[in-house]
Amino acid sequence: xxxxxxxxxxxxxxxxxxxxxxxxxxxxxxxxxxxxxxxxxxxxxxxxxxxxxxxxxxxxxxxxxxxxxxxxxxxxxxxxxxxxxxxxxxxxxxxxxxxxxxxxxxxxxxxxxxxxxxxxxxxxxxxxxxxxxxxxxxxxxxxxxxxxxxxxxxxxxxxxxxxxxxxxxxxxxxxxxxxxxxxxxxxxxxxx
Amino acid sequence: xxxxxxxxxxxxxxxxxxxxxxxxxxxxxxxxxxxxxxxxxxxxxxxxxxxxxxxxxxxxxxxxxxxxxxxxxxxxxxxxxxxxxxxxxxxxxxxxxxxxxxxxxxxxxxxxxxxxxxxxxxxxxxxxxxxxxxxxxxxxxxxxxxxxxxxxxxxxxxxxxxxxxxxxxxxxxxxxxxxx
Numbered sequence: 417x418x419x420x421x422x423x424x425x426x427x428x429x430x431x432x433x434x435x436x437x438x439x440x441x442x443x444x445x446x447x448x449x450x451x452x453x454x455x456x457x458x459x460x461x462x463x464x465x466x467x468x469x470x471x472x473x474x475x476x477x478x479x480x481x482x483x484x485x486x487x488x489x490x491x492x493x494x495x496x497x498x499x500x501x502x503x504x505x506x507x508x509x510x511x512x513x514x515x516x517x518x519x520x521x522x523x524x525x526x527x528x529x530x531x532x533x534x535x536x537x538x539x540x541x542x543x544x545x546x547x548x549x550x551x552x553x554x555x556x557x558x559x560x561x562x563x564x565x566x567x568x569x570x571x572x573x574x575x576x577x578x579x580x581x582x583x584x585x586x587x588x589x590x591x592x593x594x595x596x597x598x599x600x601x602x603x604x605x606x607x608x
Numbered sequence: 609x610x611x612x613x614x615x616x617x618x619x620x621x622x623x624x625x626x627x628x629x630x631x632x633x634x635x636x637x638x639x640x641x642x643x644x645x646x647x648x649x650x651x652x653x654x655x656x657x658x659x660x661x662x663x664x665x666x667x668x669x670x671x672x673x674x675x676x677x678x679x680x681x682x683x684x685x686x687x688x689x690x691x692x693x694x695x696x697x698x699x700x701x702x703x704x705x706x707x708x709x710x711x712x713x714x715x716x717x718x719x720x721x722x723x724x725x726x727x728x729x730x731x732x733x734x735x736x737x738x739x740x741x742x743x744x745x746x747x748x749x750x751x752x753x754x755x756x757x758x759x760x761x762x763x764x765x766x767x768x769x770x771x772x773x774x775x776x777x778x779x780x781x782x783x784x785x786x787x788x
Binding site for chain 1 (some may be wrong): 624628629635637638641653656657659660661663665666667668669670671678689690694696697700701702704705708716719722723728729730733734736738739740742743744745748754755756758760761768775776780784
């Protein structure tokens with residue numbers, strides 16, 4: 417799969433490449449400190465704002481791509497940033513550094529929770545957190561819905577169809593997504 | 609038996625990897641169906657607990673999958689489930705990152721992008737609905753979720769942690785009283 421193709425240089429100017437260790441350290445730190453999500457915003461602040469590793473347009477373009485592609489947005493974004501800065505190895509290092517430490521932490525927390533899992537208030541406490549997190553998700557869904565509406569009112573039909581088919585009727589995801597993305601693409605093509 | 613479990617984890621999570629448009633949230637409804645109803649890896653209560661932990665813990669919410677793998681198959685299960693979910697979409701993202709600079713501003717790309725936005729939106733909302741529906745916390749769960757949705761929509765830049773904490777305390781208090 418891997419072809420010997422040179423990595424895209426960090427930016428147009430002849431700037432020294434970002435040190436590999438810096439890349440790994442930054443992604444490790446963000447992975448371990450981002451309680452409650454918001455990882456893309458963390459990356460933006462550090463990579464563009466503080467360290468000037470990438471330009472604004474470049475980063476925002478990558479962010480859009482990450483949202484369009486399947487997979488967790490921040491993982492796709494990390495792959496792009498890592499690839500942009502240090503090629504294929506950089507992409508692998510960025511994703512591993514972002515994921516592995518919080519994976520271990522999450523499992524350790526789960527182990528701790530199982531020891532005290534019988535306590536009713538703790539279960540209720542976690543359910544409350546999950547409910548608020550779902551509120552955050554709903555807010556995200558509504559915001560992307562507004563963005564979809566800007567492209568035409570047909571979007572409401574697609575959103576409602578996906579919600580009813582997957583959320584309420586619990587139809588299998590794969591055929592629903594395949595059929596409705598085709599329908600959606602037909603509408604999107606109809607409106608330049 | 610173990611090998612069979614790993615194959616099941618791969619069989620469930622690898623296809624979902626390439627269908628998780630709009631981020632990990634969009635496949636939660638299907639993860640719930642597979643891991644609770646089909647394979648019985650976790651009960652509904654465990655599903656909600658693991659989900660809450662993955663939200664409360666640092667790192668991407670997609671680590672939820674890691675926890676389901678860990679719950680049913682220990683550390684190896686965690687690794688297998690994580691790789692199954694992360695590798696396919698990551699390879700695709702890597703391929704796209706390579707060609708991005710060559711094709712990023714062509715019209716077909718923005719067309720595909722536009723077509724996928726309403727799908728992502730519907731999937732995200734369906735995922736939230738599935739999790740709230742699976743919760744055993746009663747009406748207060750829905751009220752907390754709707755209040756949080758209003759708050760996060762209104763103030764897009766606030767730190768979510770205090771809100772999550774207050775929501776946890778509120779639910780514990782309400783359910784504590786309801787119990788008595």
